[in-house]
Amino acid sequence: MSTTSPQRRAAMFVGPDDPRLGAPSTGEERGMLIGFLMAQRATLELKCAGLDAELSRRSVEPSTLSLLGLVRHLADVERRWFRQVLAGQDAPPRFSSSAEPDGDFDGAVSDPAIVAEAWEAWRAEVAFADAFVTDAPHLDIVGEDEWRGVVSLRWVLIHMVEEYARHNGHADLLRERIDGAMGV
Numbered sequence: 001m002s003t004t005s006p007q008r009r010a011a012m013f014v015g016p017d018d019p020r021l022g023a024p025s026t027g028e029e030r031g032m033l034i035g036f037l038m039a040q041r042a043t044l045e046l047k048c049a050g051l052d053a054e055l056s057r058r059s060v061e062p063s064t065l066s067l068l069g070l071v072r073h074l075a076d077v078e079r080r081w082f083r084q085v086l087a088g089q090d091a092p093p094r095f096s097s098s099a100e101p102d103g104d105f106d107g108a109v110s111d112p113a114i115v116a117e118a119w120e121a122w123r124a125e126v127a128f129a130d131a132f133v134t135d136a137p138h139l140d141i142v143g144e145d146e147w148r149g150v151v152s153l154r155w156v157l158i159h160m161v162e163e164y165a166r167h168n169g170h171a172d173l174l175r176e177r178i179d180g181a182m183g184v
Contacts, residue, residue: 030139033157034130040164041126044074047171051178056110059177060170067174069105070167071118076104077163078125081156082132085143094121133157 019042023035048055048067055068076093083091095104095118108114139154151159175181 029154030133033139033154033161034133036161037157037164040161040168043168044070044164044171047168047175051175052112052115053110054178055115056108057174057178059174064102064105065170065174066105066108067171067178068115068118069108070171070174071122072104072108074164074167075118075122075125078122078129078160081160082125082129085145085151086141086153086156087132088143129160 020039023039024031048071051067055071056066058064058066072095076095079091079093083089093104095107097103100106108118133153136153139152139157141153142150143156145151148155172182
């Protein structure tokens with residue numbers, strides 16, 4: 001007889017020190033949006049924790065998605081919305097291009113230098129975005145996007161939460177197929 005009882009996936013938290021538990025559940029809009037985005041970013045990191053070469057494994061065939069590809073993709077997404085659209089910088093994607101539109105996923109191979117580059121890029125883009133949001137005078141500042149037209153910082157923050165939430169669902173499946181790890 002087993003001494004442990006089954007658990008629901010939603011009950012499988014990291015523990016009381018889970019960085020996602022610090023997101024505010026009340027308060028002003030900017031703090032709430034930042035908290036939700038921080039929690040989604042932390043979830044991506046937790047889904048990738050403890051893996052190196054396995055990060056590039058395409059574990060949900062026939063999809064070419066991998067955890068490493070998600071990190072590279074989200075680095076480019078952060079870069080696009082915060083550097084290009086809102087800050088108006090000439091900052092082309094790091095991992096994809098018109099010649100290789102899926103370079104973020106296709107170039108996600110099991111090489112320690114590529115893994116390190118992906119995490120370095122992602123952290124740099126997150127740091128830029130965080131500084132940009134902190135320095136922004138309000139959430140109604142706008143940028144011009146070639147797909148959406150004029151977008152506000154508020155919209156970008158909501159979209160980033162949406163983008164991470166979608167891809168964290170992918171990360172759940174990828175990680176579970178790699179080593180069985182489950183949880184929130």
